[in-house]
Amino acid sequence: MAVKLPRKDMFDLPEGVIYLDGNSLGPLPSGATERTAEVIRDEWGGQLIKAWNTADWMALPKKVGDRIAGLIGAPEGSVATGDTLSIKVYQALAAALKMNPERRVILSDNGNFPSDLYMAQGLIGTIDKGYELRTPAPEDVAEAITEDVAVVMLTQVDYRSGRMHDMVEITRKAHAVGAVMIWDLAHSAGAVPLDLTGSNAEFAVGCSYKYLNGGPGAPAFIYVRPDLATTVQPALAGWLGHEAPFAMDPEYRPAMSTERMRVGTPPIVQLSLLDHALNVWDGVDMTDLRAASVALSECFIKEVEARCPQLTLASPRDAKERGSQVSFAFEHGYAAMQACIDRGVIGDFRAPNIMRFGFTPLYLDEADVIRAAEIIEEVIGKELWRDPKYQTVSKVT
Amino acid sequence: MAVKLPRKDMFDLPEGVIYLDGNSLGPLPSGATERTAEVIRDEWGGQLIKAWNTADWMALPKKVGDRIAGLIGAPEGSVATGDTLSIKVYQALAAALKMNPERRVILSDNGNFPSDLYMAQGLIGTIDKGYELRTPAPEDVAEAITEDVAVVMLTQVDYRSGRMHDMVEITRKAHAVGAVMIWDLAHSAGAVPLDLTGSNAEFAVGCSYKYLNGGPGAPAFIYVRPDLATTVQPALAGWLGHEAPFAMDPEYRPAMSTERMRVGTPPIVQLSLLDHALNVWDGVDMTDLRAASVALSECFIKEVEARCPQLTLASPRDAKERGSQVSFAFEHGYAAMQACIDRGVIGDFRAPNIMRFGFTPLYLDEADVIRAAEIIEEVIGKELWRDPKYQTVSKVT
The missing domain is CATH 3.90.1150.10 (Aspartate Aminotransferase, domain 1)
Known part of the structure; x- marks a missing residue:
């Protein structure tokens, strides 16, 4: 109930x-101070390096990802957590471009949060193969989804006006021209009902310090549509996205799951805080x-x-x-x-x-x-x- | 004294x-639990969004960067903090490759921490222009620094054996052939005396959860040699590396300082914890x-x-x-x-x-x-x- x-x-x-x-x-959220004190004093201080196992820090990123998945209409195992939203935007965008190697246009809108546009600009500069970032007005985006677009990357809810894109309709248009769809849910997760599975979008990203109350600088998340989880190419190929991080393999072999979108050592204190904050959503x-x-x-x-x-x-x-x-x-x-x-x-x-x-x-x-x-x-x-x-x-x- | x-x-x-x-x-470190409780309860809980100013969260990444700079022989303003070490490796490597656009070889060694090698592999796949990662044995690296090498990227202290590269000598060899030098200081910062300025290396990166005692998943850092701080090209062009993040400019304009290596919203709780942990070094x-x-x-x-x-x-x-x-x-x-x-x-x-x-x-x-x-x-x-x-x-x- x-x-x-x-x-x-x-x-x-x-x-x-x-x-x-x-x-x-x-x-x-109530109790967050006390929970964090436990993590710091008892888990870190008391168990030291062993806490990766004994306090199950290793499992925490996926546990939190699964809890967020439940709030955004995504299945278990489809959401990886960590890093900042900007990093997750970069990961999604780089992976999406690889899925559409013949095209050179990234379509967003000029109401998108600037950091999303900046990350696209940075990626374009890094690849340096003539990619173009198009940013029409939000109301003109649907029409701008043309056959030359590789990726449509939009923030569902405009950070200034609160204006909301229709995820299903825009994703449908993107797919109709063969473009990959990325949704930024920064102002959506925990704010509006979401059905990522139903939207059929390939990627979604979001942050957890807004409506999810994870605290200042709380970790971000990335959703990968389950049918793509074992094929998307990670640009940020960090050891914790490796299939066997502790094998210390010299070659990167991505995990055969969404966990390949993890990068480095997870921020355990902030993840624990976020995990606690997500209790607020139980039963909502x-x-x-x-x-x-x-x-x-x-x-x-x-x-x-x-x-x-x-x-x-x-x-x-x-x-x-x-x-x-x-x-x-x-x-x-x-x-x-x-x-x-x-x-x-x-x-x-x-x-x-x-x-x-x-x-x-x-x-x-x-x-x-x-x-x-x-x-x-x-x-x-x-x-x-x-x-x-x-x-x-x-x-x- | x-x-x-x-x-x-x-x-x-x-x-x-x-x-x-x-x-x-x-x-x-003693008092870390209490300090973190203050940040969570009094700063976040009590001051809410205002804490970015009233608790000076905005200045925290640079403050912590300056404190780390003091421990690694780097000048004030040369170290940016945040993200994970793997992300900082990617930033340094992407920026270094841009400085040497005609060359296609990244030289590391097979004793480097796997995540550094993986991040290089991920970057190579993202750029997709025929870059090659060479990983000779650590003892053969000096000889492998040849005229076709764009970047030498090494971890100073081997995570398995503790064997230490000579930073000055290897950097000198890299520069002699026109290669850019990146040092990973994961097992050096807080462990051995460092003189980054004297090494003349262009970039260094490191983590803060080892010898700097910042806690599990503590933020990483990146050093940029001061003469390059206003010209290096950030691959991860996030809003907090922008010259004026709150201008919400649609175009990325990097900060005219090392701060351009910042990306997204900083992890304030973990940064505060690290800031507290750095007190241990006062007077050492x-x-x-x-x-x-x-x-x-x-x-x-x-x-x-x-x-x-x-x-x-x-x-x-x-x-x-x-x-x-x-x-x-x-x-x-x-x-x-x-x-x-x-x-x-x-x-x-x-x-x-x-x-x-x-x-x-x-x-x-x-x-x-x-x-x-x-x-x-x-x-x-x-x-x-x-x-x-x-x-x-x-x-x-």
Whole structure:
């Protein structure tokens, strides 16, 4: 039976904070400090090198991968974990290009997260065989999927607007022209119901520090469609993707599974933290989560639009086209967000003018959303953002 | 003034254990559990997304890089941290090949850690322009540095035997034929005095979970010779290596510093743990450390050879040619090592027959070494390794 949402008791949120930035960094799950202390003190400190076996660190990357697979509609054994999302993008892209060796076009969109585009640029420069990265506007991507495209690489949910691509439809179009499909699920995993198997996409990648609450710099993941797991060519051919890492074979022989997408020694402390964070999802029905997310974001749009005519909705109005965030454009968005944060409503800002708010039904309810709207109204209506202390741009918001 | 060694009070070692495996996974520095709890509970939990600024997470990769630079004879600003060692090998190698575009040979040796060779193989397959990886025996490498070599990539200290390459001499030979030099310092950083600047090598990479005691899966590092920092071409062009990550520029523009070798979002929890672990090095004179390391390993060789004629020294006898480990070959090495571990002497085993012991003067003294030799004598002399429970091969040793 599905658990009831929200599950506020499973998070340690600071008193008086309404956290609308779980789409950037999820909050602290209860018990995570204690679990990490165990890993450090008892497993590392107490068992030392033996912990690779005795605490089963060796199995942890796959265990966590299987738990993530369950949240993204993928089968057991299809998800490898570790590294950062950028690295996983590179792995997927390099493998995809090898599957389509005659073509030279990587198609993405100009709403993709910059690091995905940068990794493509870096790979193009490394291979140096005339590859081209095309980045039309998100709404023009479907039409841009032409016969010369080797790979379509898109982030399903736009990090600025929350606009959501149709995974099934775009994957179908990609396959119709013989292109390989890569989905970046950074703003999807744990945010919207996903059916990777049903999408038929070859690859998906994602991070775990947003809606999966794995903590700052938590490991990333990569999905490989099971029929390809034993044939994809790993560009980052690390020893832990080897079929027998401890044979110390001089020749790389990839594991006969998705584990070939592993690279180096896994970050055990952060993986353990993520493993603990995934407990929050036990019993959560993703359809319930989506319904709650839509209700929260619809309420937020209604409340903010009624209270703040100065703000312009920058997300799709139709909930079906949105992920689990709502963005508003406001000329003084940076300062206004600082003023909101100062009053306990934590969202974030993305250049040039986007105030971004994430909705996570795991720890938010309607009362939080209404209270947030009241505080935003105060900041905007009374122009509290004009205070000079909110004008200084810090490194991250 | 240099501190006195060992500094046993700065580590939490289990009672009754003589830990000779710090060359595989360094032990737990005192206070690391508490420091990590602060990062998780107070920084992540309490400050949430704001911690990137308020806890200065943004600056942490460079701060840690600068601290490592101080231990490897490199100047401030020349070391970037993050990812795994395998990833850093790939970055260095890809950048080095771009510096020598007319040549097609990567020279390493067959004693290099397999993952380094695998990463080269993966890169060769990705570029697919006829690159060749040559791996002569370590003792033949110097002669194999010929005019067709694009890059020489070596691990300074052999992970099996502890045999040490002469960094200055080999780098000089590489440069004499116009090759680029990459040093893997996995078994060197924190183990032997290093003078990267004096070596004149273009790149160095290393990990921090061995002699730097950063914990399981601690982040890796990469050094770029300062005159190249603004020109090397990053293959893994991630957003945190961008000149202005938060400008969300669609075009990659690498940072005008070694920071261009950063890739994705840094693993803040593990970086904080490593930062804490590096406190152990405050005031340590690397010349003192080396002298103590040599004294411990000389004592160990003398004691073990006198007590166990069944074991054959597999490390160079001349301390000047050894890193900070001693290996013995023994046909039943796997079982013997299990029997030693069972009696509190923790070393490790590397196929096919190497019993490997690391010496870390930070937490070991002569009494430990003699006690270890006594226990090894008991295991070997009484053939305690014949016990069936020591025959089962576990995943890692």
